[in-house]
Amino acid sequence: MPTLFDPLSIRGATMRNRIWVSPMCQYSVALHDGVPHDWHLVHLGSLATGGAGLVLTEATAVSPEGRISPEDTGIWNDEQRDAWARIVGFIRERGAVPGIQLAHAGRKASTWAPWGQGDRHGTVPESADGWRTVGPSAVAFDGYDEPLALDAAGIDKVVDDFAAAARRAVDAGFAVLEIHGAHGYLVHQFLSPLSNLREDEYGGSLENRARLLLRIVRSVRDAVDDDIAVIVRLSASDYAEGGWDQEQTAVVAGWAAEAGADFFDISSGGLVAGVRITLGPGYQVPFADFVKHESEVSVGAVGLITTPQQAAAVVEEGRADAVLLARELLRDPHFPLRAAHELGVEIDYWPGQYLRARWPEA
Template sequence: MTSLFDPFTVRGVTARNRLWTSPMCQYSVLDHSGVPQQWHLVHLGSIAAGGSGIVFTEATAVSPEGRISPRDTGIWTDEQAGAWRPIVDFVASQGAVPGIQLAHAGRKASSWPAWGFEDRTGSVPVAEGGWPTVAPSAEAFGDLDVPGALDLAGIEKIVDDFRAGARRAVDAGFRILELHAAHGYLLHQFLSPLANHREDEYGGSLENRARLLLRIVAAVREEVGDGVPLFVRFSGSDWTPGGWDEQQTATVAGWAQEAGADFFDISSGGIQTGIRIPLGPGYQVPFAEHVRASAEVDVSAVGLITTPQQAADIVESGAADAVMLAREILRDPHFPLRAAHELGVDIDYWPAQYLRAQWRR
């Protein structure tokens, strides 16, 4: 037996196993409305049927200007929340816990979708559906446009947008919320000294750089009450000297837990272009292990986790409480069912339609 298939409970919400689906951008809102489409129902629904314990949406913007690209999903209108409802209901009907990642892209917003526009560079022009971007400091990411530095009124709007997005998400039926503070997007931009050069109460010291995230954690917790688990995704490292690192992550994770967060999803990178990351199987697991041990918080690991035994070893070793799967889930949406089969674990949530595949005859 393996603890990979043990349930995991946060604030009364129980995931049936420790194999969870990471947020993954789909760039499939072709009308630029932020409203999830049939693609999202089929994509997330098939993953839920495949046995994941938690199924997270892609990074879902809390405001129009918070989208990574014009084709991203949103949660800033009631129409969007209503469109999420049948997707959430289907995911839950398959036994998975539906989760949403609330996000704001900051200076990485208004960029071209990852597919279909390979010949386009820089920011999407306003005439083609783009918009001016914002950030902690007026410094561009790569060849994207220079963002406007947020003033205090703009920061207040960011907090309010996350609060309102959380409310709509819960009303749409999502059982878990995650704040995206990784991969070089807005909250990570505030956290990292490589992107935050402010001289006010939101810049400089670690306490100041973490202030916006902690305010959002507290605001979301106040808005949704005690019954909704709140995750935070961090980049455990900027992979460059003088940047954000695993110890700052652990410190801020501890503060975030005190402010109302419950669980920490540890990834890495994304704050600057031109940084070489030494990729390899499980290359980000040490960051999750450090945060778990140093801050004494619950964490998940993600990044080139591709086999059932590798995933089981991560959980059983105590490096992480769960694993997030991304590209491997795209290759095989039924990875958890396959993992149970390969590891010899008898689970009771194979879809009836697939029972003939449960054991080889």
């Protein structure tokens, strides 16, 4: 079995280790124009400096209406592309691989950011820079406004927006593209029978509910060169009766791999509010393990992975091919450097500026 600090190659991208940065929304675009700025440079740059193998951006909208909040980043125009290029350059300079999560929030778009907005929550009205949301069906997420059900032209636009965003992302220098199909956002909304009540070719059977995702995977794959890696993030469970589950996830992952996806980032939840989720160390790792072995695809695991020993075990036991960390990296952006020390692994990418701190006992 590989180890946590073995490199991993996906097409033309070689990650120096298997500790990767999970997408983390920052809600920090104060001008509401989708353009990343110094916060994003310092936030993502610090994670690259800390030794991560792959640094994925936050959910980056493929269209203005695809943003979770007005403060989200985007990749639907060239100004955004050029701003991302500066950040990508620094990530590469620090030896990490830059990746971007391409996203559309669907019915969970146009919401108040979770901090800095006082006690406001739910849907941002158009009078406050919000917009009308869309989804597979006119079924609202709990506490949000009812979305407009996408028609055929609207679905085609979503597919085209993902392809155009993929091209811009590659022009900005990203080597890895992640399609966000998890956490109750638009692609997940189409996948789950709890939010997709359509009676056309995009609803009903699993094949129909997966049609949008597979169209997006093919469009992104066709839009970029063969050396660009394509990842799909999937929620493996809605934690609700009659909803999306790990068995459907495994089937669709196999289909997506045939369509051109190279790797799968397996998370869970986000579609239904108020569900009961039993939390604990590595609580989502079994989902990744199931999809990996059921579909024979490469996967990343997430979910309360907080220690070097725990992360190493996930990889070395063959339960996933990489681990993606989020909150632990906010607490300790240099977790990969610390993990190498604690696990007794020699690495050559400690920043020269930090060498005096390499060994705490020195």
